[in-house]
Each structure stands twice: as C-alpha cells, then as structure tokens.
Amino acid sequence: MGNMLYEGKAKKVFATDNPDEFLVYFKDDATAFNGVKKGTILNKGVLNNKISAFFFNLLAEHGIPHHFVRLVSDREMLVKKLDILAIEVVMRNITAGSLAKRIGWEEGKKLPVPVVELYYKNDDLGDPLINEYHAKAMGLATDEQLKAIQEYGLKINAILSEYLKGKKLELIDFKLEFGLHNGELLLGDEISPDTCRFWDSETGQKLDKDRFRRDLGDVEEAYKEVLFRLTGEKME
C-alpha cells in the first residue's frame, strides 16, 4: 500500500504505484451532525465498499462515467484519481432530513418533481446550502460543470430509483460528489446507506444511516439488508 494521502470520516485514501489511481479503504467509523455524533457501525466498511461497487457498476451500464475501477479486498476499492469539486449534489424525491426542516413539510411527502440541491463542501462551515450563482462566484465549478453535475444527478436519480423500486426500496434522497480526472468529469466518492436514504417500500422501515443518526437500533442489520437486496449476498 502506498502513502496515505487523506483520512476522512468514513474512508482513507492511499496512493498506489499508478499515479492515475488511488486506493480507497472503507472504515467502520460513523459520524453524524457534522462530526458531533461519533460511533462505529460494525462491518460498515465492508458493506459500503460492496454496495458502492454494485451501484457504480449499475451506473456504468447506463453510461454514467465514474471513478470506480475494481474491488481490491473486502474494504478496499481502486478508483481513478480525482480532483474533487467542493460541491455536494443532493438529489431528493421524498422530503426528509434538512429539507423537511427547511421548508416546513413533514417527512415522507412525495415531491412532485425531483429536487436538486448544491452544498458547499466545507466542514468548518457545516456544508452550507448554496446555489449555482454562489458556486460560480466562488469558483467551485464552471457553468458547464454545474450543468453537467445537475444533469448527471437527475439521470442517476432516475436510474437508481427505478432499479431500487424493483428491490422494494424507495430512494428518498442521496448525495453525490464529482471530480475531474485528466480534465474529464467523473462521479466519485461512494453510494451507500451512509450517503442515501432508503426506505422499505412496503413497511417504510428506514434502511440507512438515519438508524445511527436517530438511535433507531439495528444499524448493521439495515446495511446488510441493503447489500442482500442488491446482490443477494448474505453477510454473517
């Protein structure tokens, strides 16, 4: 393994022999509320590594360019090196979390159209909501990149929502990050129960990080259930 380049809340990133690729290691550490709540979700690293790989492969089949190269181990994936844009793209289909609070709608209301939100990726500021004009004025992305990440967001939302419906999972909302690889815009980061809200279509049971955020219990079981529904793999 090469030098560690970066350690985040849920992942570590290492250099590899190939200057075009990084190795991502998924940890069991969990944080919420901008790092105020800390804990561990047993096997989360393994589950999120596998779930993310599954989603990246699914998106590739639908023509979405992304950074995932291949799985290396239970907790590690090889990815293309990205210069990550300091923007988080959040896609929403049903009200939950910060949107429910901000607009004063109860959680669980279907939005008539998918909603795209941009956040400035900055821990010190608590990732504030911004719009395209802020992003452009702050030099976070060009007009062309802003257009592309929002279009990708909508397309990814349509692909994942449709696929997950078939697995009896409702895609409530999720967060995406994008970056540049030799000038090419690629989807990066992870797609997992840490970064998405999944509700069981029939029971409404939450199968995502809200179980940790809200102390609902059975957190590990929920992540395992998502992997099982996607891949049929049962993790002990």
Ligand code: UDP
């Ligand atoms: N999200 C994320 N990272 C963040 C903020 C949000 O992955 O730093 C995801 C979160 O899991 C949810 C969606 O983005 O699926 C919308 O989150 P929201 O704005 O409702 O914030 P929260 O209620 O999670 O604080």
